[in-house]
Amino acid sequence: MRNLFTMKWSYVTRTVPNPGRCQLGWPSAPPRLGDLVVAQVTSVGAHEHLEDAHGRRVKLHPGDLVVGACGNRYATDFYEGYHRPGPKAHLLTAGGVIGTAVSWHTNCPVPTELEVLGPLTDDNDQPVSLDHFARPRPPSSPQSLSGSEPLAVAVVGSSMNSGKTTTAAGLISGWTRAGLVAGAAKVTGSGSGKDRWTYIDAGARYVVDFLDFGMSSTFGYPPERLLGTMAAMRDALIQDGADAIVLEIADGLLQAETRRLIGHLPTVCRGAVLAVGDALAACSGVDLLRAAGVPVLAVSGLITASPLASREAAVVTGLPVLSPSQLAGGAALDLFADRVPTT
């Protein structure tokens, strides 16, 4: 067994309470999704840095030992990757998701290559999984906690990089400026701290993501688990003390798991803000959401960089098209109004 004192602990290990009591164990059974493993960098590719458990970008060198978690990745602008037990693997995210990339965007360099040395084990020599540190589901439903419908809004997008996290940050900032206590949940995605830090920087007092609920990456988990986790995240934030909550769902509306989740949005939130890059995406995205019974509150995202495209989208959808700065400047609060807004 090797001492892990000098290892580079990735962001996905942030929920592990006592890293010093863990060690590199001998492989016994094939690792599963969410299991933590120790791997050695054999070739530095796209990811030249690892994000550590505290959010620091740590430079990677060949021969470095890293601690990450087995997982899949679904990223149309980056990697399609899967957990495939075996000695050879790739670093799928800077946050420490380890799997095998099977396809990638033409603009994306080849992945950083790893050799999996074995499982991370606890002081009983048992493999360590993120599931062991998952936050318990809150005991009460939000209605019974507050006596009223929770102030929760989902942010969904037409695709990866459509501006979802920036939109969520605009909502958080607007609520915080209005004197509300904002909470944020990253419902799906691949383990990385980037969005978490963005929420916190925007003013969110409470933040949860799928790591808190035992998943390094949500792609490939059973839909039932993701549905239950989405509700649990909202309930946990209410229990923590959040007044207003944003639930960000990764990837585009056509991603299979996202499509399953949006069908259940009316049971967990008041509606959705759709982040898109152009008016056609706004039109089809709003149609998809409405077909799923989701009230669409506004359109936002990259499209708001173009006043002309924003006007196109407003005409075809009949919805307010709000930039993140407009959300932060007051519109985030008005999205909760029951009355028909004046424009």
Added chain:
Amino acid sequence: MMRVAAYLMGDHPRTDRRTGPGLLAEVDLDATVTGPAELTLAGLTVRDERGDDLFGGAGTQACLFGPAAGGGPLAGPEAEHQARGFGVTNTAYHAARALGLAARLLDRPLPPLLIRIGPHSVFGRGWGGGHYRLPGAASPPEPDLPETGGEIHLGTGRRFIEDGDPRRPRYFHVPTHNPAIIYHEVGHHICRHTADFRANRLRPPLDQHNGKVALDEGTADFITAVLLGTPDIYGWHRGHVPPWDPRRRRLDARWTAAWLCPGGGQAHANGTVWASALWTAHERVRQADSADFTRALFTAMNRFGSHEGEVTEEQRRRSRFSQLLRELLAADPAIAPTVTAAMADHGILPYGRNCELRARMQGRSTALPAQTADGASDAGPAPGPAPTPAEVLS
């Protein structure tokens, strides 16, 4: 006469920040319902312009609405209806009270005042304050020409009152519920028709100057403090701001001329220096012989604004603390020594430009400007172009 609901201030205890800025009570108001959301009193009209029929179901004897914790975007339609109705009656009560004080101290009524609620209200751009407008250029531009006598525009709110406990009920800070904001804006109306700091009486009626100088903001804050009966005028909605922070604008802090900031956009902060000096003088006069300092101030303001002269020169003169102080000392010689000492504690002397007062208070200049026979300073007004922001210090 009709019965309305309003928050009472002064001798009444200030209530919890979550339940409002004063004691909720029913009061008699000599008002008439003149529109779906409009009340008219002598010399005052208050109108909510968001399109609701607030008074359709109200009788002629009573308009009793509940504050509903300010209503706001998270409130239901009925709560919002109540909050808006209360906003109109609360605004009417406090504006009438301020105008009544002015009429009593000036021995004349001020020109009619129109208060419009929500004229700039659009989705996503809530506004938590108010402003006073005259016909003329303004920022942001006014889509409709304001009344020549002056208008107050009040926002519809943009945030909740913070008190650090998110689990307790929230109060949406809507300006119509906040007597401090109402009094401050009526204070500008009083200033316009007395001291007239921008010399608007000397300008064409439709080309009035809507900018405010420090004396204007500070005097409005002082009038607010007198009417509220407390120097912590914004303690309700800015209670989360530390008392020592200039944004709190507490008048019992000893803000001195050393804090004056040159450049535009500082009228409120610079005005706090003037307001806190007035409050100190007010308190010392009250403790000494209970003479009416506020009456002396109103008399001084009336005289201050009655001077004739070239507009630019008058604007320059009327931006100087020392000039208004001289008028104040002349208004009631009996309290002049007390007032002089109180104002000097804040670095405000009866001669010198604002920048000279600042330099002296900051220790960068110990020499006082020599006083001439007519009371003007050697370093005082000089012929030339309009003052720059740095000269005006507001």
